[in-house]
Amino acid sequence: MPSDHLSQTFxxxxxxxxxxxxxxxxxGEKTVSDLAHPFDMSMPAITxxxxxxxxxxxxxxxxxxxxxxxxxxxxxxxxxxTWIGQYRKFWEASFDRLEDYLQxxxxxxxxxxxx
Amino acid sequence: MPSDHLSQTFxxxxxxxxxxxxxxxxxGEKTVSDLAHPFDMSMPAITxxxxxxxxxxxxxxxxxxxxxxxxxxxxxxxxxxTWIGQYRKFWEASFDRLEDYLQxxxxxxxxxxxx
DNA sequence: CTATTATTTTACCATTAGGTTAATTAACTA
DNA sequence: TAGTTAATTAACCTAATGGTAAAATAATAG
Numbered sequence: 517m518p519s520d521h522l523s524q525t526f527x528x529x530x531x532x533x534x535x536x537x538x539x540x541x542x543x544g545e546k547t548v549s550d551l552a553h554p555f556d557m558s559m560p561a562i563t564x565x566x567x568x569x570x571x572x573x574x575x576x577x578x579x580x581x582x583x584x585x586x587x588x589x590x591x592x593x594x595x596x597x598t599w600i601g602q603y604r605k606f607w608e609a610s611f612d613r614l615e616d617y618l619q620x621x622x623x624x625x626x627x628x629x630x631x
Numbered sequence: 632m633p634s635d636h637l638s639q640t641f642x643x644x645x646x647x648x649x650x651x652x653x654x655x656x657x658x659g660e661k662t663v664s665d666l667a668h669p670f671d672m673s674m675p676a677i678t679x680x681x682x683x684x685x686x687x688x689x690x691x692x693x694x695x696x697x698x699x700x701x702x703x704x705x706x707x708x709x710x711x712x713t714w715i716g717q718y719r720k721f722w723e724a725s726f727d728r729l730e731d732y733l734q735x736x737x738x739x740x741x742x743x744x745x746x
Numbered sequence: 747c748t749a750t751t752a753t754t755t756t757a758c759c760a761t762t763a764g765g766t767t768a769a770t771t772a773a774c775t776a
Numbered sequence: 777t778a779g780t781t782a783a784t785t786a787a788c789c790t791a792a793t794g795g796t797a798a799a800a801t802a803a804t805a806g
Contacts, residue, residue, distance in 0.1 A: 527645035582803040590721035606705035697773040697782045
C-alpha cells in the first residue's frame with residue numbers, strides 16, 4: 517500500500533472481485549447492491565472493495581435517494597496503459613528473439629534495430 | 632495473493648521497488664547485486680522481490696558461476712495490456728463525455744427517467 | 747412516528763506482505 | 777585448504793488485506 521498513484525492502481529486491480537466490479541461498471545452506473553449481487557460475499561466486503569477502488573480513483577460515487585451509485589472512472593487505467601507502453605516493444609513482433617536483443621543491449625552494441 | 636494469473640501480475644506490479652527492478656532490466660540482464668544496488672534495502676528484501684517477480688513470470692533467472700542473473704520476461708505485461716484493452720474505449724477521444732455515455736448505456740434505449 | 751431498504755461503520759480475526767538480522771549454501775580464488 | 781563474494785534461507789516483527797457479524801446511518805414508504 518505505498519501511496520504513489522501507480523502502486524495504488526495496480527494494487528486495486530490485483531483482486532479479481534474488484535476487476536469484476538469494474539467490468540460490471542462498463543455497462544453503466546450500478547448501485548452497491550447491484551454490484552454485490554453476483555458475489556458470494558457480505559455487503560461490508562463489497563463496501564470495502566468499493567472503497568479501495570474509490571481511493572484508487574477507478575470509480576466515482578454519487579448519491580441518489582438511499583442509493584450510492586458507482587460509475588467507472590477510467591483515467592488511472594490510462595496511466596497504467598502509458599506505463600506499460602515502455603515495455604510494449606519487448607513483446608511486439610520484431611522482438612521475438614528477446615534474449616538476443618537484451619544481450620545486445622547489455623553488450624552496448626545496439627545499432628541496427630529490426631524493422 | 633489470489634492465484635489467478637492476472638491478479639498475480641497486478642500484485643507484483645503494485646510495488647515501486649519491483650517496478651524499478653523491471654525498468655532496470657529493460658537495458659539487459661542484471662545480477663541480484665546489480666539490481667539491489669540502487670535501493671536502500673537489504674539483500675534478502677531484494678531476493679524476496681525477485682521471487683515475487685519470478686512467480687509472476689515477469690522475470691526469468693539463470694545461473695552463471697556464483698551469480699543468478701535476471702532477465703525480463705514481458706509476456707504477463709502483454710496479458711495486462713490485453714486486459715486493459717476492454718477499457719481503452721472509455722478514455723479515447725470520442726468518449727470525453729463519459730458520464731453521458733454511461734448514462735445512455737444504463738438507460739439502454741433512452742427510457743427517460745432522468746431529471 | 748414506525749418500519750423498511752440500502753449502505754456503512756465498528757470491532758474482530760486469519761493470512762499475507764514487506765522488511766529486518768543472523769545463519770547457510772554455492773562458487774570462485776589465493 | 778581456507779577465505780571471500782553472491783545469494784538464499786530461517787526466524788522474526790509489524791502493518792495491511794480480505795473477510796466476517798452485528799450495530800449504526802440515511803433515506804424512503806406507510
